[in-house]
Amino acid sequence: GAGVSQTPSNKVTEKGKYVELRCDPISGHTALYWYRQSLGQGPEFLIYFQGTGAADDSGLPNDRFFAVRPEGSVSTLKIQRTERGDSAVYLCASSPLRSGAFFGQGTRLTVV
C-alpha cells in the first residue's frame, strides 16, 4: 500500500494477557519508529529501528514491552502481562534515512 499500515486498528484485551501489534512500513523505508499516545497527551517515543536492529529502545517503559523487525520491513510490538495503564494508541512511523516520518493510523489498545 501507499502508506504505513497498522493492524489491528482496535484491540481489547484482558489484564494480564499478551498482545502483538503489527506495523507494515512504506516500502523501502529503512527507519521505523513506535510511539505511544495516551489520552490527552502527545505521542511519546518508544523504540527506533534502523534496518533489522533496534538502534534506540530508550523509550520502552519496562521489560514487558519488546519489539522486533526480523527482516527489516514489518515490525511487531509485543506487550506481555498487559496492565490497564498500557491502554493507549500505539503509532508506527517509517521514513527514508534522514527525512520526515510518515505515521500510520495507529492501534487503539484497551486493557480491561
Place this chain on the structure above:
Amino acid sequence: AQSVAQPEDQVNVAEGNPLTVKCTYSVSGNPYLFWYVQYPNRGLQFLLKYITGDNLVKGSYGFEAEFNKSQTSFHLKKPSALVSDSALYFCAVRDIGPRGNEKLTFGTGTRLTIIP
C-alpha cells in the same frame, strides 16, 4: 533534552478568521521543529517543518509557521480558517537518541475548532 510546549489545550476560531496555534520550544543547539495534524480516527499527518533558512515556513493546506528565535516560538498560522481545519495539532522537536538516531518529542496538542 529537547522539549516543546503548547500552552493552549483548545482554540476556537470563527470560519474565515485568521488562526494561530502556539508552540514554544526549549532546545540545546539549533532547533528542528515540526507541526503535525491529527484528524479523528486517522494518523498524524505532516504539515511543515523548520530546519534552517527563512523564518516563515509554508506547509500543506495553506498553513504556515513563523520561527522566532528570540521568543523561542514556532506558532502555526493560517490567514483564513476553514471548518475542515478542525483537528488536533501537535508541535514537535527533533531529538537525538543515544546512537545518533533522530526521533520526535511532541507537545501535548491543541484542539482547534473552527466555528461556522
